[in-house]
Amino acid sequence: MAFFVVLFSLVNPPTTYYMLSESRRLGGIEQDWVAISEMSQFVPRSVVAAEDANFCLHWGFDMSAIRKALDEGAARGASTLSQQVVKNVYLWHGRSWPRKALEAILTPAVEAVWTKRRILEVYLNVAEFDEGVFGIDAAAHHYFDVSPDKLTALQAARLAAVLPNPKDRSASKPTAYIRKRTGSIMDGAATIRADGRSACFES
Template sequence: MAKKRSLSRSRFNALPKLRPWIRRIGLGILAALGLLIVIYSVVTPPITPYMLAERARLGEISHQTVDMDDIAPVMARSVVAAEDANFCRHWGFDMRAIRSAVAEGSNRGASTLSQQVAKNVFLWQGRSWVRKALEAVLTPAVELVWTKRHLLEVYLNVAEFGEGIFGVQAAAQHYFRVDAADLSPSQAARLAAILPDPKRRDPIRPTKFVDGRARAAASGAATIRADGRSQCFEG
């Protein structure tokens, strides 16, 4: 018993010595993330932590980075319409969607494209308060440093569109045998419809649910173009 108390006391006494190192490590991590945010404001991330994990699990992945100019504009509009219709009007968090989700007792529809980019590019998958807290810090920082057009370009290049399929270029080639620049409105809507659950949804053989989402994405893409909610990424 005395030995256990002695060990417990030793650990307690060691905490003050460890705190400066913990603080330095924490500040170092934040500084590294800040540097990456600045670098990635002009360069699209070549790979993400989730891609690395999937490559280790699957052996290989399909991914090819393309510029926004090489992505069909209707694809960008379809994804925004399906995932974050107010993308051009918020600063990283859609407070209206969050309040609505809280009122409904779920978090469905509350995550913006900006939050998804912060998570996909800098953090890990899964749900935890630590990851959510970091995401809450990184999202406004990304919004502050990156343009909306670049943010959407990064999202379209790192989003998962199927098992081992990352980015809209790989998705367009895999499912439709065309480049991202040549996607038709219906093809773009189908790709947008499988988000954010691409491993269980198929744009080639869509279920009734996915087909409904595709129609909604196509309609929404036309709507946000008409009412100006696509201006921030279409120039």
């Protein structure tokens, strides 16, 4: 596994276990890899604001978010983008203890070897945005018929707003909840840019 941690710091993962599973189930998926430099500047900021605002500050686990999750129970999640990348690229979906144990081992290893920018780039290319729609390139075309470098701040926030439940949410037909969440994400994206919490993936 250490070999693949090093390998994927430089080479794009060809697919994931979940993507293969969904491709078999659906008869195919949409996904095309795109470098983070070819994405709108609003995309990484929006996803970090939505999923892991302290991404640049932690080493793979957000201990303050974990404490809040323990206090608030199952209503709140605490997975960082680094943990989600490890789950998506190396492991399988589910809540089993063996998977969580492997995730706990692999996440610090990925953080040690990969740059933050690379972690975010891989996440944005393997995350699911709708049924059978994986990665920001496919999502941008699927929802807005544009390439990822043309996504506006609003569109990027809408895409981030469907995470982490893309099969129950739509970026192109947003509910009142998604509209409200989109506004919060746009505010959060502006905040992390202003206070320096986006520096690790924009430098």
